[in-house]
Amino acid sequence: MTARPAYRRILLKLSGEALMGQLGFGIDPQVVGFLAREIKAVVDAGVEVALVVGGGNIFRGEGLAKAGIDRVTGDHMGMLATVMNALALQDAMERIGLKVRVQSALRINEVCEDYIRRKAVRHLEKGRVVVFSAGTGNPFFTTDSAAALRAVEIEADLILKATKVDGIYTADPKKHADARRYDQLTYDQALDQRLGVMDQTAMVLCRDHNMRLCVYDMDRPGALQAIVQGDDSIGTRVHV
Ligand code: UDP
Numbered sequence: 120m121t122a123r124p125a126y127r128r129i130l131l132k133l134s135g136e137a138l139m140g141q142l143g144f145g146i147d148p149q150v151v152g153f154l155a156r157e158i159k160a161v162v163d164a165g166v167e168v169a170l171v172v173g174g175g176n177i178f179r180g181e182g183l184a185k186a187g188i189d190r191v192t193g194d195h196m197g198m199l200a201t202v203m204n205a206l207a208l209q210d211a212m213e214r215i216g217l218k219v220r221v222q223s224a225l226r227i228n229e230v231c232e233d234y235i236r237r238k239a240v241r242h243l244e245k246g247r248v249v250v251f252s253a254g255t256g257n258p259f260f261t262t263d264s265a266a267a268l269r270a271v272e273i274e275a276d277l278i279l280k281a282t283k284v285d286g287i288y289t290a291d292p293k294k295h296a297d298a299r300r301y302d303q304l305t306y307d308q309a310l311d312q313r314l315g316v317m318d319q320t321a322m323v324l325c326r327d328h329n330m331r332l333c334v335y336d337m338d339r340p341g342a343l344q345a346i347v348q349g350d351d352s353i354g355t356r357v358h359v
């Protein structure tokens with residue numbers, strides 16, 4: 120018999136780059152399929168799962184602005200890119216039997232639902248995975264900030280930030296062999312030391328609303344499930 124999960128409701132933040140695998144651009148169906156299976160294991164264990172997905176595998180407002188596009192227009196393009204990623208995730212999760220609803224912070228009703236907090240919570244209570252797309256709906260923000268915002272709004276117990284490394288390090292472990300992984304940190308430490316966990320807006324929101332965060336290696340099979348079952352040895356925990 121599996122133990123009772125340690126968390127009732129989680130919010131998983133997937134960057135756009137997480138979906139791209141080795142491709143360098145766009146969406147790798149193999150990676151999306153893997154993520155869908157990892158999520159299903161957690162849903163099957165009785166945990167309510169919300170997702171926030173980024174768009175950096177397609178467009179980022181900042182990059183587009185550097186190429187000469189108006190920044191606000193670029194941010195709109197970036198937010199629409201997150202909707203495409205959300206649809207890919209919805210498709211992969213539905214194919215393995217999960218019930219999924221995509222909600223968008225920008226109105227795009229032919230494609231998905233609008234973001235309505237009470238509706239999102241109802242979906243979660245019914246065991247549906249809710250994918251929050253289009254970030255916060257505002258330019259000059261990031262999907263990390265959207266993750267922090269939505270997690271606070273839906274009263275998630277934990278934000279999980281899926282990354283390519285197994286936590287937060289004192290320095291970039293790919294460049295510095297002596298870099299050390301933190302087991303845990305406070306938001307103030309992460310902010311003071313400017314550790315590249317999430318952008319500062321997201322971290323301040325998490326700190327001010329006592330939201331817990333776990334940064335973990337998304338490529339490690341079973342990691343997500345182990346974390347929700349209460350294994351504290353995986354990843355780095357950030358707390359107030
Ligand atoms: N974006 C935005 N407002 C938001 C969230 C995202 O304007 O609330 C835009 C912004 O241009 C950003 C892009 O969408 O660069 C993709 O999001 P993000 O860079 O956070 O994606 P990730 O790095 O997670 O793939």
